[in-house]
Amino acid sequence: MSDTAAVRPARWTDLANPTRFIALADRLVPWLAALSALVLALGLWLAFAAPEDYQQGMTVRIMYIHVPFAWLAMMCYSIMAMSSLGTLVWRHPLADVSVKAAAPIGAIFTLLSLVTGSIWGKPMWGTWWVWDARLTSVFVLFLMYLGLIALTRALDDPGKAAKAAAVVTLVGFVNIPIIKFSVDWWNTLHQPASVIRLDGPTIHPTMLWPLLTCAAGFTLLFVTLHLMAMRTEILRRRVSAMRRMAARAADVKEAGETGR
Amino acid sequence: MNPHLLYVVAAYGISALVLAALAWWILADQRARRREMAALEAAGVRRRSDARGPGK
Numbered sequence: 001m002s003d004t005a006a007v008r009p010a011r012w013t014d015l016a017n018p019t020r021f022i023a024l025a026d027r028l029v030p031w032l033a034a035l036s037a038l039v040l041a042l043g044l045w046l047a048f049a050a051p052e053d054y055q056q057g058m059t060v061r062i063m064y065i066h067v068p069f070a071w072l073a074m075m076c077y078s079i080m081a082m083s084s085l086g087t088l089v090w091r092h093p094l095a096d097v098s099v100k101a102a103a104p105i106g107a108i109f110t111l112l113s114l115v116t117g118s119i120w121g122k123p124m125w126g127t128w129w130v131w132d133a134r135l136t137s138v139f140v141l142f143l144m145y146l147g148l149i150a151l152t153r154a155l156d157d158p159g160k161a162a163k164a165a166a167v168v169t170l171v172g173f174v175n176i177p178i179i180k181f182s183v184d185w186w187n188t189l190h191q192p193a194s195v196i197r198l199d200g201p202t203i204h205p206t207m208l209w210p211l212l213t214c215a216a217g218f219t220l221l222f223v224t225l226h227l228m229a230m231r232t233e234i235l236r237r238r239v240s241a242m243r244r245m246a247a248r249a250a251d252v253k254e255a256g257e258t259g260r
Numbered sequence: 261m262n263p264h265l266l267y268v269v270a271a272y273g274i275s276a277l278v279l280a281a282l283a284w285w286i287l288a289d290q291r292a293r294r295r296e297m298a299a300l301e302a303a304g305v306r307r308r309s310d311a312r313g314p315g316k
Contacts, residue, residue, distance in 0.1 A: 057262070057264055058262055058264050058265065058268055059264045059267055059268060061268050061272075062267065062268055062271040062272075065271065065272065065275050066271070069275070104282070104285075105282065108278060108279070108282045111278070112274075112275050112278055112279070115271075115274055115275075115278075116271045116274075116275060119267050119270050119271045119274075120267065120271065122267065123263075123264050123267050221279070225282065225283065225286055228286050228287075228290060229286050229289075231290070232286070232289050232290040232293050235290075235293040235294065235297055236293050238297065238307065239293060239296045239297055239300060241307070242297075242300045242305045242306075242307060243300070243305075245305065245307075246300070246303070246305045
C-alpha cells in the first residue's frame with residue numbers, strides 16, 4: 001500500500017490524510033502569518049488615511065474593523081457548516097477537527113463585531129444596544145458558537161461529539177441568511193448592506209478600498225489561526241490515542257507478569 | 261480634542277487585546293500539546309502507523 005502511495009502523484013485529496021495536512025500547515029502557517037501582518041498593517045494605515053465621513057466623523061474608522069469582524073463571524077460559521085457536511089456525509093475526521101478548531105475563533109470574531117458595533121452605536125445612535133433583528137440575530141450567532149464550543153468539548157470520545165456537533169451546526173446554519181437579510185426583511189436601526197448588494201457597492205472608493213484591504217487582512221489572520229488550531233487539535237487526538245495505547249500495553253504486560 | 265476619539269481608541273484597543281489573547285491561547289495550546297507528544301515519544305510510545313518502525 002505504501003508503494004502505491006509513493007508512486008501516485010500528489011492530489012488535493014491527500015490533504016485528507018492528517019499527517020500530510022500537518023506537513024502542509026507547517027509549510028503554510030509562517031507565510032500566512034507574515035502575509036496577514038503585512039496586509040493588516042496596510043489596511044489599518046489606509047483606514048486611518050481615508051477621509052472622515054461627513055455624518056459619522058471619525059467614528060467611521062470603527063467600521064474598518066467592525067465590518068470585517070461581522071463578515072468573518074458569518075464566514076467562520078459557513079466553513080463550520082461545510083465541514084459538518086464532511087463529518088456527516090464522508091465521516092471525515094479532519095472535518096470535525098475543522099469544526100472544533102473554528103468554533104472559538106468564530107466566537108471571538110462575533111464578540112468583537114458586537115463590541116465594536118456597540119462602541120460605534122453609542123455616539124452615532126445614542127445607544128449601546130437595541131434589540132433589532134440584525135443585532136439580535138448576531139447575538140444568537142454568538143450564543144450558538146458558545147453552545148458548539150461546549151458541545152465539541154463535552155465528550156471524551158471525539159467521534160461521538162463530532163456527529164452531534166455537526167447536526168447542531170447544520171441546523172444553526174439557518175441563522176446565517178437571517179443575519180444577512182435581516183436588514184431587508186425587517187425595519188432595523190442597523191443600516192442595510194452597502195458593499196455586497198446586487199447593484200454594486202454604494203460606498204465611495206476612498207472608503208471601500210481600505211475596508212476591503214482590512215477584510216482581506218483579517219481573513220488571512222483567520223485562516224492562519226484556524227490552520228494552527230486544527231494542527232494542534234490533530235496533535236491533541238494523537239496524544240490521547242498514544243496514551244490509551246501505552247496504558248493498554250502496560251495492562252497486557254502486567255497481566256502477563258502476574259499470570260506467570 | 262475630538263470627543264469621538266475615545267470611542268475609536270476603545271474599539272481598536274479592545275479588538276487588539278482580544279485578538280492578541282486569542283493568538284496567545286492558540287500558541288500556548290500548541291506548545292503544550294507538542295511538549296506532551298515529545299514526552300510520549302521520549303518514553304518510547306509509538307503510534308499504530310509507526311508499528312513497522314524500530315519498535316517491532
